[in-house]
Amino acid sequence: MVELGFQQADLLPLAPEIAILGSALLILLIDSFSRGKHGKAAVAIAAASVAAAFAASLALYGTTAEAFGGTFVVDGFSLFFNVAILLVTALVVVSSLDYLEEFYPEGADELTEYVVLLLFATAGMMLMASSRSLVTAFIALELAALPSYALVAFAKRNRASIEGGMKYFVLGALSSAFLLYGISLVYGATGAFDFVAIADAIAAGDVEPGVLSLGSLLVLFGLAFKVAAVPFHVWAPDAYTGAPTTIAAFVSSASKIAGFVLLFRLFTTAFPAEVDWVYAAIVLSVVTMTYGNFAAAVQDSVKRMLAYSSIAHAGYALIAVAVFSAEATGDSAFALGAGMSHLLVYGLMNTGAFLVVALVDDYYGAGYTFEDYAGLGRKMPAVGLAMAVFMLSLAGLPTGGGFVSKLVLFAGAVNSGFWWLALLGGVNSALSLYYYTRVLKWMWVEEAPEDQVELDRKPLALYASILFAAVATVALLFAFAPVIETATAAAEALLE
């Protein structure tokens, strides 16, 4: 008999998720009973809950627990990603305080809805990291995706925002359909939703291989949509460009990280190498990083360039699963750990870079092209330096954690015998240097035009978020060893 009532012990490991969801409901309640809107109070509650969830995730570290009949599992792997997602959310929540007030006339009022949607999406992403059943994974994914669609279209009087939201919604719905159909085929072949039970059914050999292969491929494609891997990336540049820039930062960082958690956990625990999904992952990885870099190189808009760069980074992160093999568990765990730490570093530096765009493009209204950034580095040295850290770290130069995380990622590929994949990644990184340094050339080398906008206002929260992301990115260059050790240990525990 299935136990329907929950035990109290089930709730403790889910404390981070409960903190986030509870504060979202609290903001809704306050908003229902108060006379006016209290956007700033909502931001404060959200920041407190993110901090609480962060502390809870760190406190839970080292424990492994199952909840709700094994559909949720809290282990080092899920907590590592909780931390990465919460870091991005914290940066986005804090920077939204200045950003929205400036970008929308009614900003401070509408902040409550914005914050609640952000918290729901964050909770969905954290649940994606912990779910170990196809059904809960799908529900968590929808909980993360539906608020994201609304957030992308949040600037509802801006046509680009509506267009981006519409494209994101339609293609997101399509990808959910892919995913659901894949799930139904996997269930039909194995008779199980639980990842471990699926692996057991495959190991027992009593499955229809064609149905299983097709199902797992469709699931892979559905998740490839979520992480914006080529050729499932078409929504990403438009959605990121149209969205309010803080939301572009959130969707391109946190949402991508969450898609990768599910991809990593599902494919390494449920389909270990019996199905040939690895080849599809290799093709996706190669195509994604190459296309992302070439498309980023020809962009005029900095925000679009960052959108394509985030596609290219999805390609790098896919290396972590592309080199997976069920036989060499140690090598696979190292590659997976490298992918996890790369995603953590990527979350910080990518969010930071988008926040700089939020400051320059939206807050100051300087414009969206490379030329509009002329001379800004010397006018705002702190932001200029932060942008230099982000750009060079994204390219893989040793100004930030991006250098080491890419290094271990490629080292993981070489360890697993995929030296050519590492070589391709290296060539792509060298190529990416061109467009990343292009921003810096305009910011630092070129002279500012006479008629440039005034930069006299100081948005404190936005500045603080950018500087925090920059400092954390640089710090990860020196403190990378504990990160990669934790990630590899979590990956080893996952692959056992």
Next chain:
Amino acid sequence: MSDWIAIAAMVVVAGGLPIGVVLVSRLLRPSVPERQKQKTYESGEVPTGDTRIRFSIQYYLVAMMFLVFDVEVVLLIPWAVYLVQDPSTYVPAFVFIVILFIGMGWAWRNGAIQWIRPKGRERVRPRDV
């Protein structure tokens, strides 16, 4: 196998019934061809305008709120059946309903149910005209 025979019989009956009805009525009824009958809906009304009309987005909001409680019923009926065997399941179901009510209360407070009055048009009572 006998189960499938029953289903096949149902398919035959369900498919045959409408066909049979149309055929029989065709045999029995008098044939009076007329141009009005060729029109859409066959109602004698002349169809006007496009089918793609704009309607208020409020219908969408109401439909969304309906959907939430529609799904709630689907989830609560199995729980209600199970409640007799395990009364402790009362708690999670209660939390679930409370969460739904918070959402509905918030939407209500923010005017999702409040129907917009047409603006800029004086209300004229028929008697005054």
